[in-house]
Amino acid sequence: MSASSLFWFRDDLRLADNPALCAAAAHGPVLCLYILDESPKRRVLGGAARWWLSRSLAALAEELGARGGRLVLMRGDPARLIPMVVAATGVDLVTWNRRYEAAAIALDSEVKRELTQAGTTVASYNASLLNEPWQIATGSGTPFKVFTPYWRAVRARGEPAAPAPAPTQLRPLPLPESLKPLALDHERLMLEPTAPDWAGGMREAWIPGEAGATGAVSSFLGEAIAGYSEGRNRPDKVSTSRLSPHLRFGEIGPRQLWHATLAARHAGEIPGSAGDAEKFLSEIGWREFSYHLLFHHPDLATQNFNARFDAFPWRQDDAALHAWQRGLTGYPIVDAGMRELWTTGWMHNRVRMIVASFLIKHLLIDWREGERWFWDTLVDADPANNPTSWQWVAGSGADAAPYFRIFNPVTQGEKFDPDGTYVRRWIPELGQLPAPEIHSPWTLSPGKLAAAGVRLGETYPRPIIDLGFGRQRALDALASLGRA
DNA sequence: TTTTGAGTTGTTCGA
DNA sequence: GTCGAACAACTCAAA
Numbered sequence: 001m002s003a004s005s006l007f008w009f010r011d012d013l014r015l016a017d018n019p020a021l022c023a024a025a026a027h028g029p030v031l032c033l034y035i036l037d038e039s040p041k042r043r044v045l046g047g048a049a050r051w052w053l054s055r056s057l058a059a060l061a062e063e064l065g066a067r068g069g070r071l072v073l074m075r076g077d078p079a080r081l082i083p084m085v086v087a088a089t090g091v092d093l094v095t096w097n098r099r100y101e102a103a104a105i106a107l108d109s110e111v112k113r114e115l116t117q118a119g120t121t122v123a124s125y126n127a128s129l130l131n132e133p134w135q136i137a138t139g140s141g142t143p144f145k146v147f148t149p150y151w152r153a154v155r156a157r158g159e160p161a162a163p164a165p166a167p168t169q170l171r172p173l174p175l176p177e178s179l180k181p182l183a184l185d186h187e188r189l190m191l192e193p194t195a196p197d198w199a200g201g202m203r204e205a206w207i208p209g210e211a212g213a214t215g216a217v218s219s220f221l222g223e224a225i226a227g228y229s230e231g232r233n234r235p236d237k238v239s240t241s242r243l244s245p246h247l248r249f250g251e252i253g254p255r256q257l258w259h260a261t262l263a264a265r266h267a268g269e270i271p272g273s274a275g276d277a278e279k280f281l282s283e284i285g286w287r288e289f290s291y292h293l294l295f296h297h298p299d300l301a302t303q304n305f306n307a308r309f310d311a312f313p314w315r316q317d318d319a320a321l322h323a324w325q326r327g328l329t330g331y332p333i334v335d336a337g338m339r340e341l342w343t344t345g346w347m348h349n350r351v352r353m354i355v356a357s358f359l360i361k362h363l364l365i366d367w368r369e370g371e372r373w374f375w376d377t378l379v380d381a382d383p384a385n386n387p388t389s390w391q392w393v394a395g396s397g398a399d400a401a402p403y404f405r406i407f408n409p410v411t412q413g414e415k416f417d418p419d420g421t422y423v424r425r426w427i428p429e430l431g432q433l434p435a436p437e438i439h440s441p442w443t444l445s446p447g448k449l450a451a452a453g454v455r456l457g458e459t460y461p462r463p464i465i466d467l468g469f470g471r472q473r474a475l476d477a478l479a480s481l482g483r484a
Numbered sequence: 485t486t487t488t489g490a491g492t493t494g495t496t497c498g499a
Numbered sequence: 500g501t502c503g504a505a506c507a508a509c510t511c512a513a514a
C-alpha cells in the first residue's frame with residue numbers, strides 16, 4: 001500500500017499557513033474532506049454562519065481546484081464517517097487542525113482513538129491560535145483569569161512562529177466508488193436560505209473565503225489601522241478590521257495576521273503611532289484569551305463564569321426581547337446596531353457593547369438570550385468570543401465590567417456617532433433628524449419631529465423603557481447579589 | 485503565607 | 500463646559 005492521507009477541514013478553510021494540510025500533502029496523495037457536522041452533541045451552527053460557511057466552502061473548492069486538488073463534501077456524524085472513509089480509501093495518515101470546544105475535543109479524541117487502534121496514524125496541529133490554551137499559565141501553573149497578565153505572559157514568549165506557505169503540490173486521492181454516494185454537491189448541503197432569501201445584505205457586505213480574507217487584511221493594514229486605537233470606537237466610520245468572520249472560519253490565521261501587522265508597521269505603511277498596531281495585536285490577544293477561557297471553562301456559553309450570578313433576578317420579558325432583536329426599542333443607536341446585525345450578519349464592536357448592556361442591564365434579560373441571538377445572526381459567531389464577551393458585559397465573566405458600568409445609549413450615541421451617520425444608515429425613518437438629537441428623538445419638539453416626518457409611536461417606536469428607571473433597577477439587582 | 489498593586493471599553497453629580 | 504470623585508468590594512497574580 002502506497003502512502004496516502006486524509007485531511008479533514010474544519011474551522012481552517014484556507015490553504016496558506018495550514019500545517020495539517022501541509023503534512024498531509026507532503027505525505028502523498030490527499031483526500032480533502034469537509035463534513036457538515038450533524039453529530040448530536042455539538043451546537044448547531046447559526047443561520048448567518050451557515051450562509052458564510054456555504055460561501056467559504058465554495059471559495060475553498062475553487063482554490064483547491066486551481067491547484068489540482070478537490071474538496072469532498074459530506075454531512076453527518078464525523079465519528080461515523082471518518083473511520084468509514086479511512087477504511088474505504090486505505091489512507092495511512094489522517095491530519096487535522098485542533099479545535100477547542102469541549103464537544104469538538106471529545107469528538108476528535110474519539111475519532112483519534114478509533115483510528116489509532118485500527119493502525120492509522122493521526123496527527124493534529126495548531127492552525128487557529130498563537131498559543132495552545134494549555135501553554136499559557138500563571139506562575140503557579142493555573143489558567144489566567146485576567147487579560148492583562150495573560151497578555152503579558154504571551155508577549156514574554158516572544159514573537160509567534162512565522163506562517164507557512166500553502167502547499168505547492170496537492171495530488172488528489174481519487175474517491176473510491178463505494179464512497180461516491182456519500183459525497184454531496186455543494187447545493188445539497190442546503191446551507192443558504194431560499195424562501196425567503198434573507199442573505200442579500202450579506203452578499204453585498206462580504207467576500208467569504210481565503211482570497212476575501214487576504215484582501216480584507218491588505219485594505220485594513222493599508223488604511224484603516226492608522227488611528228485604529230481611537231477610530232475603532234466609531235461605528236460611523238470604516239475603522240475596524242472587519243476580519244472577525246474570516247478568522248472564525250479560519251480563512252486567515254492569527255500567525256498570518258500577526259506577521260502581516262508587524263511587516264506593515266516596519267515598512268512604515270502605518271502612518272500613525274506604533275500604538276495602533278499594538279492595540280490591534282492586543283485585540284488578537286482577546287481572541288486568544290477567549291479560547292484560553294473556553295478551554296479551561298468548557299460550559300462558558302451556558303454557565304456563569306462567576307457563580308454568584310446564578311442568583312441574579314433575570315426578567316422574562318418576551319415582548320422586550322423581541323423589540324430588541326428586531327431593532328424596535330426606541331433607542332436609535334441600539335436599533336441601528338440590531339438592524340445592522342440582521343441585515344449584514346455583523347455589528348460594530350462598540351455597538352455590540354451598547355446593545356448587550358441595554359439588554360442585560362436596562363431590560364434585565366439574561367445574557368444567555370443575547371448570546372443565543374448573536375449565535376444565530378452573526379456571521380462571525382464564535383464559540384469562544386461570543387460567550388466571553390456576553391459574560392464580560394453581564395459582569396459575570398472573567399475580567400468583567402464593574403457593576404456600575406451601564407452604558408447610556410444616548411450618551412454613547414452622541415459620543416461615538418456624533419453626526420448621526422450610523423443611525424441614519426440603518427434607520428432611514430429617522431434620516432431627517434438633526435444630530436445630536438437624532439439619538440433621543442423623544443426630546444424633540446412636535447414641530448421638529450413633524451418637519452422630519454417622524455411620528456413617534458407610528459413611524460418609529462417610543463422608548464420601551466425609561467433609562468433612569470432601568471439603570472436604577474439594574475443597580476438594585478446587582479446589589480441584591482450581596483457580598484461574595 | 486502574606487502582602488500589594490491592579491483590573492478593556494462608564495455615568496452621574498457637584499464644584 | 501470641564502473636571503474629579505464616587506460608585507463595592509473582590510479577586511487575581513506576582514513579589
